[in-house]
Structures are given as C-alpha cells and as structure tokens.
Amino acid sequence: MLEEDMDDQWLQTVAMEFNIPITCYLTPFNSDPPHHFINKFRLRWFSPIVEVKLCGHATLAAAHTLFTSGLVDSDIIEFVTLSGILTAKRSSSVPKNGKGQESYYIELNLPNIPIAQFNSSEATMISNALGVDHATVIDIKTTAANDLLVVLPSARHVVDAQPKFETIQNCATRGIIITGIAPPESEFDFYSRFFYPKLGFNEDSVCGSGHCALARHWCNQLGKCDFVAYSASMRGGVVKVHVDEQEQRVLLQGKACTVMEGTLLL
Template identity: 60%
Template sequence: MIIEFTTLAGTLTAKKVLLDAKTAGGTSNNIENGEAQESYFIELNFPAAPSNEFNSGEVSFISNALGGASIIDIRRTTVTDDLLVVLPSAKDVVDLQPKFDAIQKCPGSRGVIVTGIAPPESEYDFYSRFFCPKLLLDEDQVCGSAHCGLAPFWCKKLGKSDVFAYAASPRGGAVGMHLDEQNQRVLLPGKAVTVMEGTVLV
C-alpha cells in the first residue's frame, strides 16, 4: 500500500517496506514468544536537493553565525534553498554554538545545514545539524528535508548510493538514506508508531 501526499514539493509517498538485514543489525526478523516476526519500516520518497557551489563574500559572516566554526566548503541546495556548510569533522558539528539571530540573516530562504565526516570508528557516514530560525524553529531535531540535500552531497563524495547519518541535535537521531540518482529521489526509511485511527466518510 502506498499513500500519496500532495505538497508544495510535489507528490510525496509513504509505503511499508521490509526492514533489510543490514539496517536491522544482521536480521530482518524480531523474536516474539519464541517466533520470528518480520520487521517493517515506513519509507518516505522525497525529491533530491542537489547543491551547487556558493561563491560569496559572506563566508566570514556565516562562520561567525556558526560560532566561529572553521568552514571547509559552502554550497547552496536546489529545491529547498538551504546553505550546506561543510565543517572539518563530526566533532565540530556536535560542538557548534550557533547564533540564531545571525543565522536568520544568512542567505537562503530556509536555513543552514552544517555537516562533517563521521570518525572512522563510527557506524555513521556523516553528522549534521539543521538551523532554521527563519521558519520560527531554531534547530530541527531530525530534519528529513535537510537530508534530501545531504544525501546527494555525501553519496557523491563517498562514492555510494546508501548512507547512514547521525543528526547531532540535542535530541539526536539516526537517518538512513538511499539516493535514487536516476530519478533524483531520496528514500528515507524509518520506524513509525500508530498514534491515531479513524474513518473517513465520503
């Protein structure tokens, strides 16, 4: 079953998929009452947001807005129009002390994504955080649409189509991604919990 949502970004879909062995830590089954139970994720299908070079004289301003962070690269995403700021390491992403008033004045219509390569011993490929005070939210704890810009960047950089990331917000969260480069889509699988059931009469 596929559920379609009509949004400003086009038609987005959600469907139930079997949890693959890699994501499940080596097994696609859970054990309940001595019997194996198949595990499922809900997979969201979003448009990819590739990024372009961002040539700006505002690098020092952006660095200051990010608490004086050392910046390796700055890019600008298509579709979402975010700044994608690459820092030297995951630790720099975690330790970042953002200045939200200054971030509000940064270029881009939404916010600033910061990211850095994960340490070799980590299970993750990269870390990230997303600051969006222009949307009246200082930091999105785990932002799906921000990963639509991160997936094309890191998949190209790392030479693979599946990446696993950590959103290093105060709450934090792991995000798995598959980049469908041919169709320019990012697939985001995750666990879901039923919180409401109802009936629609038509």
C-alpha cells in the same frame, strides 16, 4: 490531523498553537463511498509561522499514523504535496521484543534537492553565525530550497558548533545545514544539524528535507549512493539514505511510534 473544512488561517493557527517544528494535515484524496480504504492523501506541512514545501519527518509520522490506524489497505501510500507526488512504503513487519508489537521501516520517496557552489566571500560571516572558527569551514554550498549547506572537518565540529540563532535569522537564506564526516569507528557516514529560526524553531531534531540536499553532497564526496546518517541535535536521530541517480530521487528510511493521541476542539 485530517484537514477538511479548515482554511489556511486555521491551519496556521493550529500549528502556531502546537508550537512544534512541523504540524501536518491530511485530506483523503477520494473519500466518496463505497471506498472504505483510501491510499492517496493530500498532505500539507506548517511550521509555527509559515507553510513549508517539504518535510520528511512529518511525512514519516503521517504515514505511520495511516498504517497503524487501519485507514489504508496497502503497504504504499501516495501523498499529493507542494513538492509533487511523494510515496511512503512500509516494509514487512516483524515481531518486536517478543511481545507481538510490530516493528517496521517506512521508506519515503522524496525529491532530490540540487546543490550549487556558494559565494565564499561571506564565509567569515557564516562561520561567526555558527560559532565555529572560520578556518574549519571546508566548503559552503547553496541548495535549491534556499538553504546553506556548510561542510565542517568532522562530526565533532558539527556537535560542538554553537549557533547564534539571531544572526542566522538575519541571513539572506532560509536556514543553514551543517555537516561533517563521521568517525571511522562509528556506524554512520556523516553527521548533520539543521538551523531554521526563520521557520519558527531554532534547530530541527531530524530534518528529512535537509537530507535530500545532504544526500547529493555526500554521494559526490564518498562515491556511493547508500548512507547511514546521524542527526546530531539534542534529541538525535538515525536516517538511512539512498540516492536514486536515475530517477533523481532520495529514499529515506526511518521508524516511527505513536506517543500521543487526542482531540482538538475548535
């Protein structure tokens, strides 16, 4: 959605009305004539109840919309956000299913989110909130985004977790990310799920900002910088992850498709 004269209250009201995990708003950074094409936009993200500082999923959707709308004339878009300058890069398109439709990956250049050790004395309370046995919690870390990152023994433990969202909402942190190593026979490196009831939704389907913290953890654990990750929510999703250690950035790759278009009357 293009943000023009709408103030913050309207932006939040529309996001609440949509009632999806994140609604994002775009503003052309310089829309003055004679420039027809614009490759730089302001981008903001709102959950149903609050503005957030970073959202990968909605950034992917915003980039896809711009690439397919004809508003940009480049394979790279810059977004000015609360998390600094982010970029979205479109890969070379190729025919899909022989029907002439384009299929391409979009690579997002996002900030690395640092992680640190968490006070383990609260591990029992956290495991209860997640509906997992205390003994299965391998490690707990805190992220610079004020989330907890809870490491479980396996992908199966991630899938089987039964979170108690009311308890999670009462935790001091913003939300909880759980993760576990993927099965050796799978095509993935790790699984994860993301619980954010304080933001107005219980579980995110595929959380890009969460992977900005997960990338650092699994880079340290597995000793590599490239991953294929699986978000084990009900909808599920695959994310390609690369850690740029020199620039301290995380590159996420994914695909998007347009499922609905419409007009909002205010």
